[in-house]
Amino acid sequence: MEATYIKRKKDGRIHIKSGNKGDRVLRSTLGVLTILTFVAFLFFNYAGLELGSAITETAYNLKVMFFEPALSHFGLREAIYQVGITLSLAFLATIIGAIIAFFLSLMAATNLAPLGLTRIIRVFVAFIRAVPTVLWVLIFAIAAGLGSEAAVLGMLFHSIAYLVKAFSEAFEEVDKGILEAVRSTGGNWWHIVKSGVLPSTFTYLLSWIFLRFEINFGVAVAMGAAAGAGGIGFDLFMASSFYFDMREVGFITYAILIVAFLLEVVSTRLKKRFFPATSD
Amino acid sequence: MSLLRVEGLGKSYTADKQILKNINFEIKAEELVSIIGPSGAGKSTLLRCMNRMVEFSEGKIMFNNRDVGSLDKKELRNVRANIGMVFQHYNLVPRLTVIENVLHGRFGYKTTLQGLLGRYTEAEKERAFYLLEKLGIHEHAYKRCDQLSGGQQQRVGICRALIQEPKLILCDEPIASLDPNSSKIIMDLLKSISTEMGITCLVNLHQVDVAKHYSDRIIGLNKGEIVFTGTSHELNEEQINKIYGTKTEDLITA
Numbered sequence: 001m002e003a004t005y006i007k008r009k010k011d012g013r014i015h016i017k018s019g020n021k022g023d024r025v026l027r028s029t030l031g032v033l034t035i036l037t038f039v040a041f042l043f044f045n046y047a048g049l050e051l052g053s054a055i056t057e058t059a060y061n062l063k064v065m066f067f068e069p070a071l072s073h074f075g076l077r078e079a080i081y082q083v084g085i086t087l088s089l090a091f092l093a094t095i096i097g098a099i100i101a102f103f104l105s106l107m108a109a110t111n112l113a114p115l116g117l118t119r120i121i122r123v124f125v126a127f128i129r130a131v132p133t134v135l136w137v138l139i140f141a142i143a144a145g146l147g148s149e150a151a152v153l154g155m156l157f158h159s160i161a162y163l164v165k166a167f168s169e170a171f172e173e174v175d176k177g178i179l180e181a182v183r184s185t186g187g188n189w190w191h192i193v194k195s196g197v198l199p200s201t202f203t204y205l206l207s208w209i210f211l212r213f214e215i216n217f218g219v220a221v222a223m224g225a226a227a228g229a230g231g232i233g234f235d236l237f238m239a240s241s242f243y244f245d246m247r248e249v250g251f252i253t254y255a256i257l258i259v260a261f262l263l264e265v266v267s268t269r270l271k272k273r274f275f276p277a278t279s280d
Numbered sequence: 281m282s283l284l285r286v287e288g289l290g291k292s293y294t295a296d297k298q299i300l301k302n303i304n305f306e307i308k309a310e311e312l313v314s315i316i317g318p319s320g321a322g323k324s325t326l327l328r329c330m331n332r333m334v335e336f337s338e339g340k341i342m343f344n345n346r347d348v349g350s351l352d353k354k355e356l357r358n359v360r361a362n363i364g365m366v367f368q369h370y371n372l373v374p375r376l377t378v379i380e381n382v383l384h385g386r387f388g389y390k391t392t393l394q395g396l397l398g399r400y401t402e403a404e405k406e407r408a409f410y411l412l413e414k415l416g417i418h419e420h421a422y423k424r425c426d427q428l429s430g431g432q433q434q435r436v437g438i439c440r441a442l443i444q445e446p447k448l449i450l451c452d453e454p455i456a457s458l459d460p461n462s463s464k465i466i467m468d469l470l471k472s473i474s475t476e477m478g479i480t481c482l483v484n485l486h487q488v489d490v491a492k493h494y495s496d497r498i499i500g501l502n503k504g505e506i507v508f509t510g511t512s513h514e515l516n517e518e519q520i521n522k523i524y525g526t527k528t529e530d531l532i533t534a
């Protein structure tokens with residue numbers, strides 16, 4: 001006997017999607033976007049574009065950039081120094097952010113703070129997180145002027161919001177029996193945090209901080225270019241839009257790539273060690 | 281002289297359901313008293329009312345001549361320091377060493393700063409090692425707790441309770457996660473704690489025969505009400521049926 005709840009197509013093959021509203025909305029959205037993409041190409045202004053030369057010149061630029069990297073406006077030492085500055089900006093924002101986020105997240109964890117307070121902090125933090133880091137930098141630039149101060153402040157702001165979410169979720173994972181045990185001995189809230197919560201989550205906090213450091217390094221490069229925060233990002237900006245020196249752009253890109261790669265290696269190791277379940 | 285006196289205790293988590301109803305009992309110093317009853321009867325809730333890990337709504341609890349219900353925050357910490365607690369799942373911090381976990385029992389006597397800095401006196405550390413040795417787990421003192429077997433972890437839990445120098449130890453199903461061998465070790469320990477060290481024990485148990493073998497007195501709890509109190513000898517088949525409720529009784533009362 002055929003079960004009536006099997007959904008079939010006209011040719012008798014079985015549906016595996018439930019065919020609900022969400023699926024349909026998603027499919028029609030994708031369809032509309034696809035159509036719009038093709039239509040948009042028809043309306044572009046193609047005057048002055050010679051496709052043939054454009055492609056060959058781009059290819060040439062890419063070749064120069066990545067196969068003949070060289071420094072011409074500053075030396076290797078200077079380059080390393082500038083990478084150091086970018087790393088420092090990211091480091092500063094991450095460390096200060098982590099410290100502030102730690103205390104805020106204690107107040108945002110439902111097992112450690114009253115529900116009302118956790119809600120307020122969560123909403124506040126979600127709002128900060130919803131605005132991109134770059135925008136925060138620009139907002140702070142109004143007061144501090146474009147430069148490294150605004151960049152660090154903006155990164156700091158977003159880092160705090162990001163880490164509060166990560167930290168407080170880690171805190172909430174702590175076995176509530178542990179909290180109960182410390183409380184039952186007569187320990188107060190700080191005792192619970194110090195001896196129950198911290199030891200159980202310390203390694204998680206460290207890996208989250210490192211992950212955020214990685215993100216902040218990328219942002220710091222961009223901020224050097226976009227917000228005049230200095231560091232290797234600024235040199236990249238100068239080389240590409242000011243001197244049109246493709247060799248230097250290539251060199252700087254490699255430098256950033258190496259640092260990012262090293263950070264990635266370290267963070268993957270951390271993840272393997274501390275989140276064995278999530279890394280694959 | 282009673283160490284613990286409970287009068288007309290009542291508790292409800294939600295308005296529509298009363299978990300504990302009019303509980304009255306008294307426990308003398310150095311007694312080992314078991315609470316038995318079916319799952320959901322309110323045993324854990326009752327135990328946690330004693331040191332206000334759960335706030336009760338009606339009645340009065342007198343512990344060591346102090347009215348537990350009317351204590352302020354500081355006095356409550358002080359009373360909790362005088363009441364040890366042992367749990368089914370041991371509730372140790374798995375990443376910390378055995379000795380650190382034992383010393384957590386001293387928090388009731390510490391200021392915030394002392395606790396944050398992890399300051400323990402030499403006397404406290406000596407005492408911790410003495411207790412570990414007494415319970416036969418001193419060789420594991422510097423191991424992380426998650427490397428110990430269940431029975432060993434429960435002994436660490438008991439050490440943590442003992443270092444509080446308590447007058448009363450509350451045990452919530454201390455042997456429910458252990459094999460028969462370790463269970464015997466733990467129950468023998470609790471018995472000797474009450475007889476030799478003179479510390480009163482109030483123990484939630486699921487096994488009637490264990491309760492009968494070790495307890496001075498047994499309290500039977502069913503649907504939040506005490507339906508039996510008496511010695512092991514007085515707990516007969518009929519009383520056990522009354523506590524746990526047989527099928528026929530369920531049908532009649534329902």
Ligand SMILES: Nc1ncnc2c1ncn2[C@@H]1O[C@H](COP(=O)(O)OP(=O)(O)OP(=O)(O)O)[C@@H](O)[C@H]1O
Pocket residue numbers: 293294299317318319320321322323324325326
């Ligand atoms: N925090 C809570 N909020 C609401 N209801 C609760 C809470 N804790 C326990 N209860 C309810 O109280 C009743 C008694 O629970 P309790 O844990 O005290 O029973 P128990 O006798 O210890 O059971 P078990 O033998 O299974 O441990 C249960 O119906 C449970 O649903």
Ligand SMILES: [Mg+2]
Pocket residue numbers: 323324325452
């Ligand atoms: Mg229970």
